[in-house]
Amino acid sequence: MKRVLVTGVLMLAFGAGCSPEVGSERWCNRMDETPKGDWTLNETKDYARYCLLGDDKDE
Known part of the structure; x- marks a missing residue:
């Protein structure tokens, strides 16, 4: 059982x-x-931020 879990x-x-x-x-x-x-x-917000608006991740 332990092996299956690992x-x-x-x-x-x-x-x-x-x-x-x-x-x-x-x-x-x-x-x-x-x-x-x-x-x-969260995926919707991230898509809008990074893919549509082109917001840089380093900000």
Whole structure:
């Protein structure tokens, strides 16, 4: 049982590392392909900020 739990945690950790950084061009492209009804409120705000308005992440 412990081995299954450890394997599951590792899979989640490695899977999260594959997502593009929020605000990057790759992230904006991925969001363009995602149905708008599946977006979270935070994703909607981030999309507007970084992809539509072009706000720089370093500010």
